[in-house]
Amino acid sequence: MLDIKRAGHSTLTTPDIEKMVDYFTRIVGLSLAAREKNRAILATKSGLEAIVLEKGGAAEAPRLSMQVAPGSDLGEVASRLKKAGLKSERRSDITPGIGEALAFTDPKGTTIEVFSDFNFAPEDNTFTGVMPIKFGHIAYQCPDVKGMVKFYCDVLGFRVSDWRSDFFAFLRCSRDHHTVNFLRNDKTAIHHIAFEVRDWSDIKRACDILARNEIKLTWGPIRHIIGHNIAIYHKNPDGIVIEFFTDLDQMHDEELGYFEPRPWHQDRPQRPKVWGDDTPSNWWGPMSHGSPASAQAPLQPGAAPVHHGLQAAPAKASARKPAVAQARAKQAQKKSRASRKPRRG
Ligand SMILES: [Fe+2]
Secondary structure, three states, X not given: OOOOOEEEEEEEEEOOHHHHHHHHHHHOOOEEEEEEOOEEEEEOOOOOEEEEEEEOOOOEEEEEEEEOOOOOOHHHHHHHHHHOOOOOEEEEOOOOOOOEEEEEEOOOOOEEEEEXXXXXXXXXXXXXXXXXXXXXXXXXXXXXXXXXXXXHHHOOOOEEXXXXXXXXXXXXXXXXXXXXXXXXXXXXXXXXXXXXXXXXXXXXXXXXXXXXXXXXXXXXXEEOOOOOOEEEEEXXXXXXXXXXXXXXXXXXXXXXXXXXXXXXXXXXXXXXXXXXXXXXXXXXXXXXXXXXXXXXXXXXXXXXXXXXXXXXXXXXXXXXXXXXXXXXXXXXXXXXXXXXXXXXX
């Protein structure tokens, strides 16, 4: 088993590389670390490579890089993969920051590029766009979520943070509650990419930057319950859902086994668990079940709207409506009785 420490960058194919470079630099606030004829490498302002753009026919995410401990021998990593039945290939010059990597394919067809050593991109002190602190997580849709979870845990060393029912898994490889997600769907595709920002004030700044550039939020601001991150969502020019988030649950000590205590947790202590289908998708309230049509991911057959693993629960939601109606009717009856009482004095 490997011991993945963090996700590096996601490689995205795009029909219009110039448009995407403009979006990722001017709006997201990444810096252009390198530009080649059909490729662009984008890093955070502090020098962590986050996105590689490649010219392609469709907007897809064919590769994901992941880092093991610096100094690890990639030959030894390759033999561990071989023991797990995986054939890997040594590749060089992945990006300006990654000289060498081992490439292999995960069960849903994404190429994983495992690297051990990394050079930070030159510092960029310009102040543009949202400027996330890091590439936070990537979510995929795929038919066999359980198979993906088994592979990521048994082969790559991820841990399960939470499940939503049996169709959405949240896996961690560091303190962060999740670095990859898998959502069950018939087809395999990217679901969304998320960048971490420093705090709530940067979420507010991001909202204003997006609005000033006529990019409307498709969902949020919300606080999730699964992971408890504050998040906003929009679509980039290629239609890929992009999330900015902060306040994600942290597992500081795997042996303790609980997420760092937070006042908004539902359980004390908050441990990894399976959440019900009817878990609200916004702890703050509005749009807590499902998401607007514009933000919806492709759905499971016959399923209610899904986003970030958060699905409407039609049966329970509708069951709640009569309860609310009953409460309101009771309140109205009370008021009406009160108004009929004879006044004294
Ligand atoms: Fe997310």
